[in-house]
Amino acid sequence: MISLFLYNGVLICIAIGLSLYRVIAGPGVFNRTAAANIIGTKTITLLIVMGYYFERPYFFDISLLYAMINFIGTLVFAKYLERGNLWS
Amino acid sequence: MVIINIIVTILLGAGLFFTFVGSIGLLRFPDFYTRLHATGKCDTLGAGLIILGLLIYHFFHYSETPLIPAKLIFLIIFIFIANPTATHALMKAAYQIGIKPWKTGEKRE
Numbered sequence: 001m002i003s004l005f006l007y008n009g010v011l012i013c014i015a016i017g018l019s020l021y022r023v024i025a026g027p028g029v030f031n032r033t034a035a036a037n038i039i040g041t042k043t044i045t046l047l048i049v050m051g052y053y054f055e056r057p058y059f060f061d062i063s064l065l066y067a068m069i070n071f072i073g074t075l076v077f078a079k080y081l082e083r084g085n086l087w088s
Numbered sequence: 089m090v091i092i093n094i095i096v097t098i099l100l101g102a103g104l105f106f107t108f109v110g111s112i113g114l115l116r117f118p119d120f121y122t123r124l125h126a127t128g129k130c131d132t133l134g135a136g137l138i139i140l141g142l143l144i145y146h147f148f149h150y151s152e153t154p155l156i157p158a159k160l161i162f163l164i165i166f167i168f169i170a171n172p173t174a175t176h177a178l179m180k181a182a183y184q185i186g187i188k189p190w191k192t193g194e195k196r197e
Contacts, residue, residue, distance in 0.1 A: 001093055001096075004096075004097060004100065008100050008104060008138070011104050011108075012104070012107065015104075015107050015108055015110075015111045018108075018111040018112070018114070018115060019111050019114055019115075021115060022114050022115065022123075028120070028187075030120050030178065030181070030182045030187065031120055031123065033178060034114075034120070034123065034124055034127070034175075034178055035114060037171075037174055037175075037178070038110065038111075038114060038127050038131055041131050041132070041135055041167070041171060042107065042131070042135075044135060044163070044167070045103070045107075045134075045135045045138045045139065048138070048139060048142055048160070048163075049138065049142065052142055052145065052146075057146060057150060057156065057157075058156075060159055060160060060163065061159070063163065064159060064162070064163055064166075067163060067166055067167060067170065068166075070174075071166075071170040071171075071173075071174055074174040074177070074178065075173075075174060075177055077178075078174070078177040078178045078180070078181040079177070079181070081181045081182075081185065082180070082181035082184050082185065
């Protein structure tokens with residue numbers, strides 16, 4: 001049952017690698033930002049799965065923090081790309 | 089306990105399936121809007137299913153601390169609210185900038 005979490009984490013890493021192609025080669029800044037957001041969501045699940053694999057379930061405090069940082073970063077980036085400035 | 093393990097395995101497999109479908113859609117669709125249409129929903133549901141499976145695993149294997157996975161429930165609710173909001177903000181920004189949607193027969197980006 002523990003090794004199931006290891007396989008799950010490795011497969012999530014492969015999915016992150018597939019999404020990383022769109023960050024590197026995607027045309028334009030919107031594709032890159034969207035792919036970075038998707039990678040952030042996959043990283044949240046990867047942190048929780050690896051926390052249960054190492055038998056320390058308290059890793060999901062880090063993943064809560066990472067979810068909030070990912071959301072705020074994407075919103076700020078979308079606002080900047082839409083308006084051209086942030087503080088008006 | 090065997091039935092719990094089978095349920096957790098099925099939930100993790102379903103989450104991995106949706107995660108991979110989202111990644112392949114991000115790679116192969118021809119346009120920015122269609123790419124976000126693929127990933128914005130599949131990735132949310134995949135993350136929710138994986139976290140739900142680990143929540144059930146925690147209830148039956150770490151039964152001495154049953155109140156800890158309340159944070160996992162908060163995380164599921166937060167992901168289901170925040171991820172479509174971020175996707176919608178990015179799509180609205182791209183539409184305001186003036187990126188045209190892809191039509192049939194045009195060149196893929």
